[in-house]
Structures are given as C-alpha cells and as structure tokens.
Amino acid sequence: MSNTRQAIATAKRLVVKVGSTALTTAGDGLDVSRLDALVDAVAARVTGGSQLVLVSSGAIGAGLAPLALGTRPRDLATQQAAASVGQLALAHAYAESFGRYALTVGQVLLTSDDVVRRAHYRNAERTFSRLLALGAVPVVNENDTVATEEIRFGDNDRLAALVAHLIGADGLVLLSDVDALYDGDPRDGATRKVTEVTGESDIEGLTVGMSSSGLGTGGMVSKLAAARTAAAAGIPVLLAAATEASRALAAADVGTAFQAAGSRLSARRFWLGYAAGATGRLHLDDGAVAAVIGRRRSLLAAGVTGVDGDFQAGDVVDLVDPAQEVVARGVVAFDVAELPAMIGRSTHDLPAEHRREVVHADDLVPLRRSRSMR
C-alpha cells in the first residue's frame, strides 16, 4: 500500500470530487442509484470522524432530461439553463441521500472570483470552516448559472484542487468514469495504467486527452493538472473510479496515487501561484530565469526583456522564459506604463524612485517543474 493511499485513508480533512460522467447520463439525467452509492462511501468517512467537502459536477447533465435536451448544449445560455434546473435536482438528491445517515448538507456554489480575489478567498475559507465545524457536509459546484465564459473555471477538477488547499485538506480524491491515469486514452486501445506518480518522470510522455462521454468537460487533461497543483502544494491525491469510491477512501490498491511534495505552500503563496488571475506577463532572459527559479532571487529590471498586458503595481503577473513557458508568478511592483523605460537596465542606473525589485522574492512563486511536481 502506498503512503499516499494510506494518507488519504487516514485524512482528517478531505476533498472528494466526482465528475458528471459518474452521476449522469445524457438520456436519463441524474442517476440517483449511482449518487446513493457514492454517498454511502463518503458518509462512512464523515460518520467515522473525517471532515469532508464534496465537490460535485453534474448540474448540466442532470438538467438535460427535465428540459428535454438530448445532448450537452454547446452554447452558454442553454448550459446555464440546464445547470439551473440540474443543480436543484442534484442538491435535493444529495440532501436526501446524506439524510439516510442523518447528515446535513450545505450547498456552496462558487465563481472564479471567489478564489481569484484574495479577500473573497478568505471569505470562502471562513464559510467552509464554519460549515465543517457545525458538522455539515459542504457540497460544492461552480455557480454555472451566473458564470460567464470569461470568468468560468470551466472544470471542477481545478476547483477541487483550490478548495482542497483552501480548507487545509490532508487529501484530495478525484472520482471519474475512468479508473486511473493511463499512458494514453484508454479508448484508443492498449494502454498501461499508471499507479503511482512520484515526480515528473512518471508523467513524461503520456498522451492525455479530453472527455469521451460528451458530459465531462476537462477530460484527463484537467484531472492531471489539478492533481499536480494539489500535490505541488503538499496535498496527496488519488484518482480513481467513482464505482470504487469506498475502496479508494480505504487505502485499497486502486487508481493513480500522486505523492505530495514535501512542504505545504502557505495560503498566500498557493493563492498567488495557482488561484489568482494574472493580468500581464513579464518576459525574462535566461539569467533572470536562473536567478528567480534556481536561486530564488528577486526579479530585477536588468533581466526583463519585455512586458505585456494591462497591470498596475500590486497585480499578479506571469513570468515567462525565452521559450514562452510560464516559469513563475508574482506580484509586480510597477505599473505596466513604468516598465518599458526600465527593462534591461541595472538597478543602479535607474532613477531613485525605480531602484527596487520588479518582483520581490517574497512575492514570487516558481512554477517550473523540477524534480518535485509543480
């Protein structure tokens, strides 16, 4: 049994995310028997003393049949209408199902603003901690009915990773219709199951694709990204089939386990690296990349080769290497209009009011993949 599976089996605080494909079918909408089976597994952990947040997709899928929509709509307005109908059905089904165990559920519908803006992030944190302290099971989804194309998370895998860090979870379980990560899309024939991911070398060269069902959104791409985000932030992750939820929550040898990086990122650094929205980009030369990523130094104007976007001092920006890969994120100390006159110049050549770091090391989170997973 891996350490990761053991950590999840004994986690005191846990986030479990279930995908649309595990709960709904296009023709029939919500499948209450599958939902009940999931709740059986989850309720066992809660009655056993764990605090658990359930992130559940399925609102759009559950709204299709009642609205006589045959397949998942492509346009946002119809998706929002389906989610409006489906979320009610979903919340009702969860309340009934957890009720079998005398457990109370609380619905939490989040938009990306609730985590992207730091003050809202803290507010969401308080809501979760109060609900958990009161013994309720928070059931989370994106607030699809009001989310516009621009502000959407779009996939609940990322939302689940963000919530896991937000509540200080000791584990994240991603449940889907597929039972593990494979080295290629299992629909394409012979593939090898990946059971343990301990670092980048375990996922290099994998072919990771989109959803097969037409109901799910991000496919394995978003699951892998979410698993890596959580693991990099110090949270062990297990990806498994929803039909094996009980076993997955009890350390059985199922699914793909993602080992957590040694240390847990602080709430502020996690928010900065993974939750905040970047409003611009700073382009770095190789020397600056080495200083910022390798030696964890502040970014100086001398190593910046270009800027784009529309940002002000205090905003979050992406730091991009010469190959255009985002290697870090940080809080920029200057407005976009101030930087063109400064870039490429040594700090001592700059006027006194500009003689400081462009991004201070304390406000910078490296994202480049190294031996550990980021």
Ligand SMILES: Nc1ncnc2c1ncn2[C@@H]1O[C@H](COP(=O)(O)OP(=O)(O)O)[C@@H](O)[C@H]1O
């Ligand atoms: N390398 C891979 N390993 C496993 N599944 C993959 C891979 N590439 C693509 N997939 C597809 O991803 C799907 C799961 O994603 P999705 O349908 O979005 O699930 P959910 O609704 O649970 O979020 C699987 O059904 C599978 O067809």
Ligand SMILES: N[C@@H](CCC(=O)OP(=O)(O)O)C(=O)O
């Ligand atoms: N918020 C949407 C689901 C979005 C989503 O991520 O779906 P999935 O890929 O099935 O987890 C809904 O409830 O229909």
